[in-house]
Amino acid sequence: MLYxxxxxxxxxxxxxxxxxxxxGQKIPYRQTKKPFLRETHPxxxxxxxxxxxENAHGLDQQIAALDLKSDGHGGGTGRRYIPPxxxxxxxxxxxxxxxxxxxxxxxxxxxxxxxxxYMNGSNTFGNRGPMRNDRGGRGGxxxxxxxxxxxxxxxxxxxxxxxxxxxxWNAPKDNAYxxxxxxxxxxxSSFYNDRGAxxxxxxxxxxCGGGNSRWVDDSRDDEDWSKPLTPNERLExxxxxxxxxGINFEKYDDIPxxxxxxxxxxxxxxxxxxxxxxxxxxNITLSRYSRPTPVQKYAxxxxxxxxxxxxxxxxxxxxxxxxxxxxLSQIYxxxxxxxxxxxxxxxxxxxxxxxxxxxxxxxxxxxxRELALQIYDEARKFAYxxxxxxxxxxxxxxxxxQIRDLERGCHLLVATPGRLVDMMERGKIxxxxxxxxxxxxxxxxxxxxxEPQIRRIVEQDTMPPKGLRQTMMFSATxxxxxxxxxxxxxxxxxxxxxxxxxxxxxxITQKVxxxxxxxxxxxxxxxLNATVIPGEVQDSNGENSDKPGKxxxxxxxxxxxxxxDALEDFLYREGYACTSIHGDRSQRDREEALHQFRxxxxxxxxxxxxxxxxxDICNVKHVINFDLPSDIEEYVHRIGRTGRVGNLGLAxxxxxxxxxxxxxxxxxxxxxxxxxxxxWLESLAYEHQHKGSNRGRSKRFSGGFGARDYRQTNxxxxxxxxxxxxxxxxxxxxxxxxxxxAKGGFGNFYxxxxxxxxxxxxxxxxx
DNA sequence: AAAAAAT
Numbered sequence: 086m087l088y089x090x091x092x093x094x095x096x097x098x099x100x101x102x103x104x105x106x107x108x109g110q111k112i113p114y115r116q117t118k119k120p121f122l123r124e125t126h127p128x129x130x131x132x133x134x135x136x137x138x139e140n141a142h143g144l145d146q147q148i149a150a151l152d153l154k155s156d157g158h159g160g161g162t163g164r165r166y167i168p169p170x171x172x173x174x175x176x177x178x179x180x181x182x183x184x185x186x187x188x189x190x191x192x193x194x195x196x197x198x199x200x201x202x203y204m205n206g207s208n209t210f211g212n213r214g215p216m217r218n219d220r221g222g223r224g225g226x227x228x229x230x231x232x233x234x235x236x237x238x239x240x241x242x243x244x245x246x247x248x249x250x251x252x253x254w255n256a257p258k259d260n261a262y263x264x265x266x267x268x269x270x271x272x273x274s275s276f277y278n279d280r281g282a283x284x285x286x287x288x289x290x291x292x293c294g295g296g297n298s299r300w301v302d303d304s305r306d307d308e309d310w311s312k313p314l315t316p317n318e319r320l321e322x323x324x325x326x327x328x329x330x331g332i333n334f335e336k337y338d339d340i341p342x343x344x345x346x347x348x349x350x351x352x353x354x355x356x357x358x359x360x361x362x363x364x365x366x367x368n369i370t371l372s373r374y375s376r377p378t379p380v381q382k383y384a385x386x387x388x389x390x391x392x393x394x395x396x397x398x399x400x401x402x403x404x405x406x407x408x409x410x411x412x413l414s415q416i417y418x419x420x421x422x423x424x425x426x427x428x429x430x431x432x433x434x435x436x437x438x439x440x441x442x443x444x445x446x447x448x449x450x451x452x453x454r455e456l457a458l459q460i461y462d463e464a465r466k467f468a469y470x471x472x473x474x475x476x477x478x479x480x481x482x483x484x485x486x487q488i489r490d491l492e493r494g495c496h497l498l499v500a501t502p503g504r505l506v507d508m509m510e511r512g513k514i515x516x517x518x519x520x521x522x523x524x525x526x527x528x529x530x531x532x533x534x535x536e537p538q539i540r541r542i543v544e545q546d547t548m549p550p551k552g553l554r555q556t557m558m559f560s561a562t563x564x565x566x567x568x569x570x571x572x573x574x575x576x577x578x579x580x581x582x583x584x585x586x587x588x589x590x591x592x593i594t595q596k597v598x599x600x601x602x603x604x605x606x607x608x609x610x611x612x613l614n615a616t617v618i619p620g621e622v623q624d625s626n627g628e629n630s631d632k633p634g635k636x637x638x639x640x641x642x643x644x645x646x647x648x649x650d651a652l653e654d655f656l657y658r659e660g661y662a663c664t665s666i667h668g669d670r671s672q673r674d675r676e677e678a679l680h681q682f683r684x685x686x687x688x689x690x691x692x693x694x695x696x697x698x699x700x701d702i703c704n705v706k707h708v709i710n711f712d713l714p715s716d717i718e719e720y721v722h723r724i725g726r727t728g729r730v731g732n733l734g735l736a737x738x739x740x741x742x743x744x745x746x747x748x749x750x751x752x753x754x755x756x757x758x759x760x761x762x763x764x765w766l767e768s769l770a771y772e773h774q775h776k777g778s779n780r781g782r783s784k785r786f787s788g789g790f791g792a793r794d795y796r797q798t799n800x801x802x803x804x805x806x807x808x809x810x811x812x813x814x815x816x817x818x819x820x821x822x823x824x825x826x827a828k829g830g831f832g833n834f835y836x837x838x839x840x841x842x843x844x845x846x847x848x849x850x851x852x
Numbered sequence: 853a854a855a856a857a858a859t
Contacts, residue, residue, distance in 0.1 A: 453856070480858050503858040533856050645854060668856055694855050715853085 310420040313364045313470040324466050325371045340379040340402075346579035350386040353377060359386050361414035364471045369410070372466055378403030380583045384557075385411045393578035394557040395571045399725060402583055404525070405463045408449075408557050412521045413467050416446050416496065421472075424496075424518035442512055443491050445476075445498040447521035448548075450539065452529040454479040454501055454672060455679060455700055460525065461499040473497055480504045481672030488513055502530065502538035509546060516548040520555060524574070527560040528567050536566075543574060552576040562718065593728035593736055595760045597751065600739040605711060606655055612709060612737060613639065613661065613689065638682060638705045641691045642723050644712035652711065653691045663689035666696050697722045703732070710738035717750035740766070748773050 344352070353359050356369050356377055377385065380398045387394050388411035398404050424444040449464075451457040461477035468475050476495040478487045480503055487504075491513055498505075498514065508514045522543065524530065530539060548554060556574050560567050571578065600608045643649050646667040653665040664678040664687040675695075681687040683702055690696070691711075697719055705727045714720050720738075727734025738751075752770040755762045 484858090501857065505858095507858050529856090535857075538857085668854095697855095 308420065308472070310472050311362050311364070311417045313367060314472065316470060321371065321469065324469055325373075341582075341584040342379050342383050343582040344383050344387070344579055346392070347577060349579050350390045350392070352382045353386050354382065356385075359389055359411075361385075361389070361410060362417050364417050364469075365410055365414045365467060368467045368469050371469070374406070378407070380404055380581070381407040381410070383581050383583075384408060387579050387581070388412060388555070388557060389415065391415075391555055393551070393555060393575040394581060395563075395575055395578050396557070396559050396581040396583065397561065397563050398559060398581070398583035399561045404559055405460055406467070408523050408525075408559070409460075409464055409467050412447050412523070412557075413464070413471070413473060413497070415521070416473055417471055421446065421496070422518065422520075441492075442515045443476075443495040443498075444515045444518045445495050446473075446518060447497045447523070448505075448516065448519045448542075449497070449499045449523040449525060450502055450505070450530065450542070451499065451525045452501065452533055452535065453695060454481060455675065455695070456526065457499050457501050458676070459701065464497055464499060468497065475499065478504045478508055479672075481675075484508075502535045502542065506538050506541055509542070516542070516546055519548050520553075522548065522554055522556045522574075524556075524558045524560075524570075527558050527570060528562045528564065531566045531570070536570075539570075561722070592732070593724055593734045593758070595724060595755055595758060596735070596737045597740050597755070597763055597766055598737060599741060599763070599765060601741050602743070605739055606652075608739065609641070609652075609656075609709065609711060610659060612707075613656075637688060637707075638685065638702065639689045639707045639709065640682075640696070640702075640705050640726050641689065641709045641711050642697065642714075643691060643693060644714065646693055648712065649691045649693050656689060656691065661689055662687045663691060665691040667693040668695050694719060696726070700726065702726065706734060708734065708736040710736070713738050713740060713744045713747055713751075715744075715746050717747055717754065720747065720751065721754065745769070745773060 342352070354377075356366065356374065361369075380396065380402045384394060384396055384404075384407035388408060394408075396404070396407075398407075424446055449457075449460055451460055457477050457479045461475055464475035473496040474494040475497040476487075476491055477499040478484075478491070479501040484504070484507070488508075488511075491498075491508070495514075500508075505514065509516070524539070530536075542548065551574055556576070556578075558567070558571055558575065598608070641652065643652055646669045649665045649667045653663055656663040664681050666675050666678045666682075670678070678687070678690065679696075679700075679702075682690040685704075694714070697714075708724050708727045710720070710723060714723065724734075724736035727736060740751075744751075748766065748770045752762060752766055754760075755766075
């Protein structure tokens with residue numbers, strides 16, 4: 086009852102916010118009554134002039150000091166880092182799930198037999214063992230052919246919706262893009278109208294492959310997928326007119342990257358250094374990507390040369406394009422291969438309206454729905470003018486609509502694990518021909534308990550085994566669980582460590598302030614108002630702005646969903662244009678909120694952990710930890726929402742009694758990133774560290790300590806350069822601050838706890 | 853203790 090009223094109230098509020106902001110009218114900001122911030126925290130960057138700009142050179146210095154001993158190439162001859170999992174290759178081989186490579190066929194076929202109800206008896210492509218020994222290549226044509234139980238015939242217009250123009254790929258120029266063939270032209274007009282509108286994505290629920298050529302039934306198998314299709318101006322505008330971040334990548338040329346593994350391909354310096362084909366190059370140009378980011382320089386040639394990849398890099402480093410570009414390029418080069426036949430066969434067996442199952446050539450798994458959407462949006466860009474049709478499936482949205490979208494054709498699928506499993510069990514997706522598998526934010530997916538679903542998708546279904554498919558894993562950290570997953574999913578892979586870009590490096594100014602719970606709201610208002618100190622925030626015209634706008638977004642993190650609602654209400658009542666995102670809001674509301682925030686209509690977003698990782702929102706100038714998280718990894722990810730590639734950012738965290746559990750880790754982070762450390766924090770950390778003897782008597786932290794007490798078994802410091810590895814977090818995940826001090830650029834990858842204790846005696850760099 | 857994700 087109460088809840089209902091509250092919800093309704095919030096909905097009304099939001100409407101009013103929309104009204105206020107959409108009219109472009111001035112937002113009534115609360116005036117500060119007392120100069121709380123200025124008086125209590127004269128050192129806060131918002132109070133001092135020239136926000137964070139002094140820091141601009143710090144990063145360069147840090148990078149310059151890295152001394153990677155790199156000869157410029159991944160396989161450098163200098164001191165080489167050998168990741169633990171690569172040192173014990175024999176062991177890992179023995180432990181991999183029993184004889185995949187030999188046992189696979191029988192297993193798969195057996196599996197098929199048992200599931201004919203939704204495999205539709207089409208168990209004829211089951212015998213896939215030897216057929217992809219040059220995985221990613223054309224694989225010697227259509228191996229299912231001649232294999233028995235189906236006969237290939239040209240199938241005309243068999244349910245692919247090309248009623249008017251059966252020829253499909255060769256549709257007349259003016260028809261090639263503005264519809265998916267004749268029928269959709271007639272029936273889907275409202276669909277397209279929605280897409281064109283600024284809020285279209287929320288109404289369409291994120292579907293539709295962006296007008297890429299549809300999966301048309303075509304009797305000729307030798308269509309050349311590498312040739313671009315006819316341009317479509319409207320679609321082009323829709324895809325590419327969006328926010329170009331104007332990121333200055335040049336500044337990041339020196340971000341350290343370390344590649345290890347057998348025969349590591351040389352990295353590139355320009356997109357032109359590797360042949361990705363006409364379509365990709367055209368779309369790179371349209372996307373206004375001038376130069377590859379560090380992770381792209383290394384990942385693109387590695388993926389292009391068909392190697393498996395384990396990359397430790399954060400979102401915001403250009404990671405998404407780093408795998409999308411080479412994967413799509415490879416698909417364009419190789420064409421659909423057997424999958425085309427499989428789909429045709431499927432159609433044939435199920436009749437004209439039975440396009441039940443799609444066989445994507447490539448699968449990207451992501452932890453959150455928003456991230457999946459974000460990757461999908463990128464994929465649409467790079468699939469422009471190609472025959473590849475990207476799709477996205479995730480929970481919280483109408484599954485029927487997603488199924489219908491899949492049935493229009495799906496070559497590249499972006500998915501959250503739960504919904505994908507659902508789709509597979511409904512027989513809508515077959516991974517039999519999925520030659521490219523990408524796990525994005527793998528650490529996060531494991532944190533969220535997706536491992537069973539992931540293994541279900543990768544190991545217990547019909548996906549080609551490792552070695553045949555190409556697998557790429559991306560993760561911000563490299564804890565034990567990820568190492569095991571890499572061992573199980575990857576074959577002879579290249580390990581890529583990309584220096585931190587936007588997390589704890591010096592382009593983010595981190596401030597920790599002591600704020601009691603009761604003062605938090607008041608303090609927050611002061612912070613928000615401080616953002617509009619004349620001369621500090623400029624709008625896009627270079628003029629001083631009197632309100633945060635789209636160039637100056639503020640992201641406020643709270644710990645609970647309830648807290649997010651409450652704080653949003655409060656801010657609204659104080660006259661701020663704000664919105665919120667958390668897991669209890671509907672998917673539609675979440676996307677809407679994100680859009681309002683991104684566009685600057687609501688320049689303040691109150692969020693829970695759902696928004697902490699992966700989301701790439703440019704122009705987040707300020708991250709405020711209204712509630713600090715209890716896990717330091719979470720902290721790192723949160724503040725990483727600001728200071729995205731090439732930009733400077735500010736992170737302010739409210740600290741009080743309740744945050745005792747993060748004291749030491751927070752201190753380490755601040756020191757590592759060469760941030761100013763409040764003296765009280767140092768004292769607290771010291772106190773915490775020596776708390777072992779008087780555990781339980783420390784009243785001061787009675788609310789915060791306890792569960793994490795095991796952490797403080799570690800007393801190492803960062804002074805050695807490899808600080809904190811090993812002994813900390815015995816048994817837990819997170820807190821993986823390896824590579825502390827001296828190697829500043831490589832934080833955050835390793836959590837050595839309990840994984841082959843022998844490693845701890847070995848220098849991380851193999852010495 | 854909380855959050856995320858399939859219904």
